[in-house]
Amino acid sequence: MKEEKLLKVENLKTTFYNKDKRIQAVRGVSFQVNTGDILGIVGESGSGKSVLMRSVMKILQENAKIDSGEINFEGKDILKLSPKEMRKINGKEMAMIFQDPMTALNPLKKVGDHIVEILVRHKGVSKKEARELAVGLLKDVGIPMPEKRINQYPHEFSGGMRQRVLIAMALACKPKLLIADEPTTALDVTIQAQILELLKALKEDNDMSIILITHDLGVVANICNRIAVMYGGLIMEEGLTEEIFYETKHPYTKALLNSIPKVEGEEKIRLKPIQGSAPSLLNPPKGCPFAERCQYAEERCFNEMPSYKEHSKTHRSMCFLSEKNL
Template sequence: MTISESILQINDLHTTFYTPKEQLKAIRGINLNVKKGEILGLVGESGSGKSLLMKSVLGILPDSAKIDQGEILLENKHLESLTHKEYQRIRGKDIAMIFQDPMTALNPLKKVGAHIVELLMRIRGFRKKEAKLEAIHLLGQVGIPSPETRVGQYPHEFSGGMRQRVLIAMALASQPKLLIADEPTTALDVTIQAQILRLLKKLQEENGMSVVLITHDLGVVASLCHRIVVMYAGMVMEEGTVQDIFHRPQHPYTQALLDSIPRHENSQKQKLKVIEGTAPSLNKLPKECPFAPRCKKAFERCFQEVPHSRQVSSTQQSACFLSEEVNS
């Protein structure tokens, strides 16, 4: 893939937490591309580094964390060395993010419409009257009924699903080239979850933007994404198309995630499969394959060195010694 085909390119990125006693390496040498006009699923268990990776891209890392190696390019423009003011011009305008919890992202004392109007005036230069009309249009676009009335209501007057739609409307207000959705359906019931995911797909197609969908659930990305990147312990374990990941997984961790998806055809008495053990903590990251202690297929080499990602097909990569043997 050339840079011109990518809207976002990440090269050998390392992000570290610095504490008075130790350095915690949270993102370890990640390479990742997001193509123009695609939906990329970023999948992995909690603590795998998915959100931190995208916060590194957005320049909104906690004070204790910093990028100490690597490149982040948005349409061939380096982001990792931008000043705070330079980042502010890009954030919202070129890249927007939908956060996991709408109630923490929305000011409870500010009307829903005011959130959107403020963005439109600041980023797109709208006058207040024009901005309010556009806010009503955006609320209608994301499926909020009676947007003329709802624009003047407060966040607590909306359900969880409707608040999430407000966040999507806010993200769309800036007409971003890249939209990052961080677990946008986690707190919602299954029916509302499906509605939000369908809405994201519809808006992505209509606006031609690229989307990174962060989730811990592979089942969520099956019908939505074009490609999937599987993360574990701050590293990429596998990358491929949806067909690759669901039908030809090359990494045992990917297979374990797939096995843990509930299936309708399973007997009600059949227990859900779980991945035994726990992910390593940041202060105890192994020097070998990070998944080896939990992997049923691990062998001696897995406990001696870290496998590097290698191409197993034209569309798929895997960081596993097993895929080296199978595809050599």
């Protein structure tokens, strides 16, 4: 079966402007999402993951600007579309589950009203019909007694249930691409697993692609077929999930893997934290952004930006030392 490109991003650069300061949040990112993909975008806080996805949907803050690059979604050049044209795509063809369900939901509106509003706007159905569809959506995402819960307010739901409401809202119009921004943050591990399994099942049922943003490689291991590792506004390594976990080529990816707790076996293994902190994107380094924290760094790593090395048709990394055994 031939892979179909749903989303293609080329050399995207996004900058925040604050008086005389320029924060280069996304510094030239290229990637693609094929139909049926679940792509995990992984990296520490501040690496540019959420800004990248907000750029794709053109829902950036007022002081942010896409400086250059291309965003192609189903043959449409996103950067050339007007705000009115984008409103027809966002929520209908592309949808996003935002990071904090408590702030993403209006505390003064009933849960059902959030979903009804989306259905009326994008599907043109009556409020009565939208309400019936909303009950079905709440049931689909595993909320018990949806006929009753639809009339309740967000504060009457637990964190996990609020997250399910956000998923129901995002799925209301059966989008082709679902972007989930840290959907399991602040949830306990049991609920995390339920949410991830729910996303996986809904992806199959609705024949859609998913981009999952997270800082935790452990979260994406069992759900994503491809992973892109971001750091300092750039993609450090990208490949199939098996390639990222078992054929690691970038020291940053290796450091993230070493920081995941190991639960198998009786031997106690001490976690290896990544020393130092992420670089400032106000004045990003001219060389590899990870060089300051990298145990393998050489002089050129600090002075030159490495180009991508292709390891297979699906695997690439941005590192001078990618041929070494890490």
